[in-house]
Amino acid sequence: MLKPLLIEIGVEELPAVPLLKEMKNITKKYSDILERYSLLCEFEFYYTPRRLVLWHREFATSQADSVEEFFGAPLSVAYKDGKATPAANGFAKKCGVSLEELSTIDKGGKEVLYYKKDVKGKPSVELLPEIVESWIKSLDFGKSMRWGSLDESFIRPIRWVNVLLGDALVPMTLFGVESSKTTFVHRISNFDAVSIDGAKDYFKTLENGGVTLFPELRSENILKDFKKIEEENGVNIEVDEELFAEVVAITENPTALLGSFDEIFLRLPPEVIITSMKEHQRYFPVFKDGKLINKFVVVSNALTDDFLQVVAGNERVLRPRLADGLFFWDNDLKNGLSTKGLEKVAFFKGLGTVEDKIKREGVIASTLFEKYEIDASKTDLDRAVELAKADLMSEMVYEFTELQGLMGGYYALEQGETKEVATAISEQYLPDGEDSDLPSTQLSAIVAMSIKLDTLLGLFSVNQIPTGSRDPFALRRAVNGIIRIANEYAYEFDIVKTLGELASNYEKIDLKKLEGFILERIKRYYKVNPSIIEAVLASGERELLALGQKINALDSLVNSEGFDEVSSTFKRVANITKDINLKETLVIDAELFEENAEKVLYEKYSEVSKKEYNSYEEELDALLGLKPELDSFFENVMVNAEDEAIKNNRKSLVASVYKSILKIADIKEVSV
Numbered sequence: 035m036l037k038p039l040l041i042e043i044g045v046e047e048l049p050a051v052p053l054l055k056e057m058k059n060i061t062k063k064y065s066d067i068l069e070r071y072s073l074l075c076e077f078e079f080y081y082t083p084r085r086l087v088l089w090h091r092e093f094a095t096s097q098a099d100s101v102e103e104f105f106g107a108p109l110s111v112a113y114k115d116g117k118a119t120p121a122a123n124g125f126a127k128k129c130g131v132s133l134e135e136l137s138t139i140d141k142g143g144k145e146v147l148y149y150k151k152d153v154k155g156k157p158s159v160e161l162l163p164e165i166v167e168s169w170i171k172s173l174d175f176g177k178s179m180r181w182g183s184l185d186e187s188f189i190r191p192i193r194w195v196n197v198l199l200g201d202a203l204v205p206m207t208l209f210g211v212e213s214s215k216t217t218f219v220h221r222i223s224n225f226d227a228v229s230i231d232g233a234k235d236y237f238k239t240l241e242n243g244g245v246t247l248f249p250e251l252r253s254e255n256i257l258k259d260f261k262k263i264e265e266e267n268g269v270n271i272e273v274d275e276e277l278f279a280e281v282v283a284i285t286e287n288p289t290a291l292l293g294s295f296d297e298i299f300l301r302l303p304p305e306v307i308i309t310s311m312k313e314h315q316r317y318f319p320v321f322k323d324g325k326l327i328n329k330f331v332v333v334s335n336a337l338t339d340d341f342l343q344v345v346a347g348n349e350r351v352l353r354p355r356l357a358d359g360l361f362f363w364d365n366d367l368k369n370g371l372s373t374k375g376l377e378k379v380a381f382f383k384g385l386g387t388v389e390d391k392i393k394r395e396g397v398i399a400s401t402l403f404e405k406y407e408i409d410a411s412k413t414d415l416d417r418a419v420e421l422a423k424a425d426l427m428s429e430m431v432y433e434f435t436e437l438q439g440l441m442g443g444y445y446a447l448e449q450g451e452t453k454e455v456a457t458a459i460s461e462q463y464l465p466d467g468e469d470s471d472l473p474s475t476q477l478s479a480i481v482a483m484s485i486k487l488d489t490l491l492g493l494f495s496v497n498q499i500p501t502g503s504r505d506p507f508a509l510r511r512a513v514n515g516i517i518r519i520a521n522e523y524a525y526e527f528d529i530v531k532t533l534g535e536l537a538s539n540y541e542k543i544d545l546k547k548l549e550g551f552i553l554e555r556i557k558r559y560y561k562v563n564p565s566i567i568e569a570v571l572a573s574g575e576r577e578l579l580a581l582g583q584k585i586n587a588l589d590s591l592v593n594s595e596g597f598d599e600v601s602s603t604f605k606r607v608a609n610i611t612k613d614i615n616l617k618e619t620l621v622i623d624a625e626l627f628e629e630n631a632e633k634v635l636y637e638k639y640s641e642v643s644k645k646e647y648n649s650y651e652e653e654l655d656a657l658l659g660l661k662p663e664l665d666s667f668f669e670n671v672m673v674n675a676e677d678e679a680i681k682n683n684r685k686s687l688v689a690s691v692y693k694s695i696l697k698i699a700d701i702k703e704v705s706v
Contacts, residue, residue, distance in 0.1 A: 037200035039077075039093035039158075040233040041166055043086045043208070044194035044218055050283035052175035052189060053081065063172045064088060071161055072097045080247050082286045084218065087247065088169075089233075093199065097155030104129050106147030109138060122147060159199055163206035166197060170208065184210055194218060194227065201232030219243020220287055222337035244337040245286045252282050256333055259290030260318075263331060267292065270321045271331050277312055284316075285335040292320070293345045297328045299356040302363055303444050309434050310355045317352065362429040371424045371445040379426065384496040388423050391488060395419050398536055399484040405532075406525050410454065410477040418458035418481050421446060425459075439463055465515045472522050479519050486512040487536060494548045495540040513555040520578040527578040529553075549576070556581060562589040565705040572700035580650075587651035588699045591658065592706060601704060603661045603668075604695065608702035610673060611689040620690050626683040631670040635663040636687055643694055650698055657695045664691070 061079050068074040073094055080087040106112060106125035113122060118133055126133050129149040139148035175189035182191075186209055195213040197204040206213045216227040217236060223244040230239050237247065246252045256278070260271050281288065299307060304319075304326040311317035311330050320329035332348045334341060377389040385391065396419045402408075403415055425431045425442035434441075443460025447453070454477050461478040462485055464471055473479040490512055493499075500509050520527045529552050530545075537543050556578075557567050562585060570584045591597060614620075627633045638660060647653035673688070675681045695701055 035095045036092040037095055038198075038233040039088075039090040039162075040196065040198045040236055041088040041162075042194075042196040042217060042236070043166075043170060043192060044084060044196070045086070045188070045192055046190040047083045048081075048190055048283070049175075050083075050280040052177070053283055054279055056173060056175050060086075060173065064169050067165055067168050067172070071165055072100070072155070073158060073161070073165070081249060081283070082245060082247060083284050084286065085247075086170075094158060095199065096157045097161070099155050100153045102151050102153050104149045105139070105141060106136070106149075108144045108146050110144075112147050125149075159202075159204055162197060162199065162204045163208075166195075166206065167208055182210065196230075196236075198230075198233045198236070220245050220337050246288070249282055252285060252288050253278075256281065256288050256290055259288075259333075260331065263290060263292050267329075268322065269327065269329065272308075272319045272321060274312060274318070277316060277318065281316055281333045285333060287335055287337050289334045289336070289341065291332050291334055291341050291345050291348075293317075293330050293332055293349045293352070295328050295330065295349065295352055295356060299360060300326070300328055302356070302359050303441070305437055305440055306359045306363070306430065306434065307356065309437060310359055311352065313434075313436075314355055315348070315352055317348070358433065359430070362433060366425075366428040366430055366441075366445060367448055369428075370449055371421055371442065371451075372427065373420065373424045375427045376423060382493065382496065382498070385492045388426065391492070392420065392423055394492065394539055395422070395481075395484045395488045397539060398487050399480055401536060402480050402483060402525075406476075406480070406523075408476050408480060410475070411452075414452055414454045414458070415477055415480060417451065418455045418462075418477065419484065421451070421455070422459050422462050422481060422485070465518050466511065468514070472518060476523060479523050479525075483516055483519050483525075486515050490516075490548065491533070491537055491540045491543060494551075495543040499547065499551065509551070510555055513552050514559055517556065517559055517578055517582070521582050524579060526580070528576055529578065530576045560585050560589075562586075563592060563704070563706070565703055566592055566699075569699040569701060569703035572703050573696055573698060575698075584650050584698050587649065587654050588704070590651055591654055592704060598706060600658050600661050601701065601706065603664050604658065604692070604701040606668065607664060607688055607692045608700070610685065611692050614685060614689045616689060616693045616696060620686045620693065622686050622690060623679075623683050626680050628680065629671045631663075631666045632684060632687060635660070635667045635691075638663045639687070639691055639694075643690075654695070654698050657691070657698075658701075660691060664688075 061077075064077070064079070065074060075090060075093060077088055077090045080089065104125070107121040111121050112119055112125070122133060122136075125147050126136055129136070129151070131149060135149070137148050138145050140146075170188070170192075173189075178187035178189050179191070180187045188209060192209045192211050194216065195206065195208045195211050196215065196217055197206060197213050198215065203213060203215050214227075215231075216229050217239060219228055219240060220243055228239055228243060230236050240247050246255065260273065263269070264271060307326060308319045311319055315332070318331040318333075320327055320331060330348075330352065332345070334344045336344050338344070373389065373392070376392070377387050379388045380386075381388050381391045396416065399415055399419050400412075403410075403412060408415070421442060422439065423442075425438060425445060428441060428445065430441050431438045439462045440460050443456045446456040446459050454475065457475055458473075458478040458481040461473045462481050464473050464478070464482055473482045489507060490509055493507055493509060498507065505511075516527070519525065529549055533545060533548060537545060553571060556571075557564060560567055560582070566588050567585055570581060570588060573584070575581050575584060622636065624633070624636060627636065642656045642660065645656065647656065667688070671684060673681065673684045675684065
């Protein structure tokens, strides 16, 4: 029989960020538990800040009956001289029956002990307490807390438990709370528990009580309010996806409202205002004609018809935040951008102070500046590196640490530094994510690369190497950033040679480990068949720009029609040449050719190998285009001829073809 099942776990307000981080696991963990209990079926998961809800429209009232089979030892082992051995007695005990109740069955050509029993499915009402408790205790929100006299912990105290199968309450106790046919609606609607008749009545009770249970509906309602505000006021609301998800998670009855703040605060850089609103108040910034204006949008959880007081209250809360920001701004401008004090700020044990880091970054920046012949002022480069960390001493960055670098750019402009210097300071951490913007100028790119490279080299020199998922200094992201900058600005960067040149200022650094770390990031950076990357790396290429170009070239050809046949031919080529040292000079003597097929292959290969190509893809396409000549060669020519000179000459011809391809990639490593 099937009945609706409602599981509601009521809690004190859940913090949004931990909830959202665990969100992708919540339903998976529940599914796994249901499967373990043989009760897996469709369900939906809902949440508000005060409840976690699972809803089954149809749930089996009991497990299905099943059959359990047990296989024991072979008869030759189970019985000796007609008497049962410990193996037979142990098997009977395991099955919970006497020896006489056991039978035998053929398994793998041997007759073995066998027992089969019918298992009656348990009623769901008996299993649900275990299922619910297992699910709740499987959830990992990071930090948890204890309350009352309980030894158990959860992200927030559990205040009510409501488990209904059909209209009947499932008796259970969770974290000391007994289940009951009650729920809680919006506090403004009713502060006390509200009784419900059954599972289906639950949804109407919440709706009437001012609770929008479905997260998707809360999202839709907020977006509708946003659109109305935009249309009525001729403005645009900046919708940050993470902030929006948080707001959906912390509201039960969301209403978007437009508030304002004094225009004097627009003297502040937009990022300061936006950070104050987003990080501290969860407000959405408002723009008009592309410029930030003195408005904000707050999503209220209040249940009322008059929101004037709600708006006024939020305006009062925001004002001191912005006033602090303006105070910091004016003070920082008065004090000026200076590195004084950074000599006392430790960077990392064994790597000295922030001032020491700046000096190392300067050496790297100068090296790269000369290497890439940057069309920019060396004076600007030196100044940008010198001042990049200066805003760490500012009051604004002390308060808003996430604005480090960005504020330095603003302060640099205010104190008369060049635009190029200010831009490089503000963009020093770019790119800081997969979809992040890149540095907008070559000067900025060199500064950003230098900072990332010093962090990599420095931390590897003191053995602070990421392990597993731990990467507290975002070294993986730093490598991704270096790859992106190199590709964007066509900077040749050999991860063996260039890092070797830059490593002179770092003691005890294992460059092989660093190379391996970067290669692992390359394997994850390019979203292609992993064997393509392995094939290119097997060529020995270690220059980032060329690596990317070769990977993209090979990927394009691998995904083209007919590559399977091409691959088959060239894997045969690789197999024939596996015993040949391709690092040595290969000598081909045309006078030793006996068959027309080897002459044709040699002439075509000579033509292809001498040609100049505009891209690796074009060159690889031409080399792989030798397939017809190679196929004819293999069909008509005996490579392992009796004459040693002819045999070696033929192998050298085939090996020369493969050696040319190997400069780009080792084709035999590609699996499709």
